[in-house]
Amino acid sequence: DGGITQSPKYLFRKEGQNVTLSCEQNLNHDAMYWYRQDPGQGLRLIYYSQIVNDFQKGDIAEGYSVSREKKESFPLTVTSAQKNPTAFYLCASSIVGRGDKETQYFGPGTRLLVL
Amino acid sequence: GDSVTQMEGPVTLSEEAFLTINCTYTATGYPSLFWYVQYPGEGLQLLLKATKADDKGSNKGFEATYRKETTSFHLEKGSVQVSDSAVYFCALSPMIKAAGNKLTFGGGTRVLVKP
Numbered sequence: 001d002g003g004i005t006q007s008p009k010y011l012f013r014k015e016g017q018n019v020t021l022s023c024e025q026n027l028n029h030d031a032m033y034w035y036r037q038d039p040g041q042g043l044r045l046i047y048y049s050q051i052v053n054d055f056q057k058g059d060i061a062e063g064y065s066v067s068r069e070k071k072e073s074f075p076l077t078v079t080s081a082q083k084n085p086t087a088f089y090l091c092a093s094s095i096v097g098r099g100d101k102e103t104q105y106f107g108p109g110t111r112l113l114v115l
Numbered sequence: 116g117d118s119v120t121q122m123e124g125p126v127t128l129s130e131e132a133f134l135t136i137n138c139t140y141t142a143t144g145y146p147s148l149f150w151y152v153q154y155p156g157e158g159l160q161l162l163l164k165a166t167k168a169d170d171k172g173s174n175k176g177f178e179a180t181y182r183k184e185t186t187s188f189h190l191e192k193g194s195v196q197v198s199d200s201a202v203y204f205c206a207l208s209p210m211i212k213a214a215g216n217k218l219t220f221g222g223g224t225r226v227l228v229k230p
Contacts, residue, residue, distance in 0.1 A: 006158075031216055042119075042204060042220035043159075050216075058217065090158055094216055102147060102208055102216050106158040 003027070004107035006091050011112045013078065013085060021076045021110045023091035030096045032074035033104065036060060037088040046089075049074055050096050078112060086114050117142040121205045121221035128195055128228050136190040136224045138179075138205035146207040148172075148181055148188040149218070153202045162190075162203070195228045202226070 004025045013019045025032065031050045035043040045058030049068040063082025068074055074093075078085045088111050092104040121138045128134060140146065147166045151159040163172030168183035179190045188205060205221040 004158075033218075040223070042222045043218070044220075045217055048217065092159075092218075096216065103149070103161060103164060104216070104218055105161065106151075108158045109156075 004091060004093055004105060006089075006107040006110050008110060009108070011110055012115050013112060014115050016080045018077055018079050019112070021078070021089055021091075021112070023074045023076065023107060024072055025074075025091075025093045025107075026072060027093055027105065028071075029093035029105075030071070031094045032068070033092040033094075034058075034064075034066065034074070034076045035090045035092065037090060037109075043090060046076065085112055087112060117146070117207060117209055117219045119205050119207055119219055119221035121203075121224050123222070124202075124225035126224060126226045128226070130197055130228055130230050131194045132228075134190075134192045134195045134199070134226065136203055136205075136226070138188045138190065138221060140186050140188065140205075140207050142186075142207055142209060142219075144210035145183065146210050148179075149206045149208070150177070150179055150188070150190050151204045151206060153204065153223070155201075159204065195226075197228050197230055200226060200228045 007022045033048040034046040047066045049055035065077045090109045091107040094104040118141045149164045150162040152162045163174045165172045165181035171180045177192045202223045202225045204223045206218045
């Protein structure tokens with residue numbers, strides 16, 4: 001059963017703490033993405049990766065870091081430099097291509113709350 | 116840069132009513148266009164897509180036609196059900212992928228269908 005899994009479903013962060021959100025896909029997709037969703041707003045791109053060991057900043061990368069050591073995995077770390085981390089974080093993946101091949105598929109999301 | 120504008124909600128309807136959610140975009144050339152749906156507390160699910168002008172995407176009774184002349188991709192459903200209550204996002208993927216396969220999202224439209 002192919003898909004994208006994100007864990008945990010809820011995550012709590014204390015002041016000054018780094019936390020890592022997990023994203024795993026078994027769709028054999030080359031590209032993976034992290035988005036942030038704030039209440040009542042659309043999604044904003046944090047980071048994306050089109051190939052293993054390579055990734056690029058999106059529109060709101062400050063205070064976040066990622067790694068792409070395996071094709072299946074694209075973890076996101078929310079660092080203490082991110083002053084307003086409370087949000088819903090969504091991971092997505094896609095084939096690298098054009099037209100029908102470029103559709104992004106999303107995981108169930110992780111809700112991050114600050115204590 | 117690219118942008119997507121969709122009507123603000125919430126949109127409140129009675130069951131079996133006709134639903135239209137307007138979406139217009141600004142982008143160079145011929146982007147691909149998508150509608151995603153998000154149910155409470157969940158990730159985004161692809162509802163339908165169109166990759167070239169005059170294409171009609173359809174799924175689960177929803178339809179949207181790619182109109183290049185009006186740069187629009189309006190979502191319609193002829194008879195809504197309570198189970199269609201969700202947030203709907205219009206999104207585009209650029210024709211020229213200078214920055215990867217980045218999706219640009221509209222702000223989302225919340226739809227509430229009452230029995």
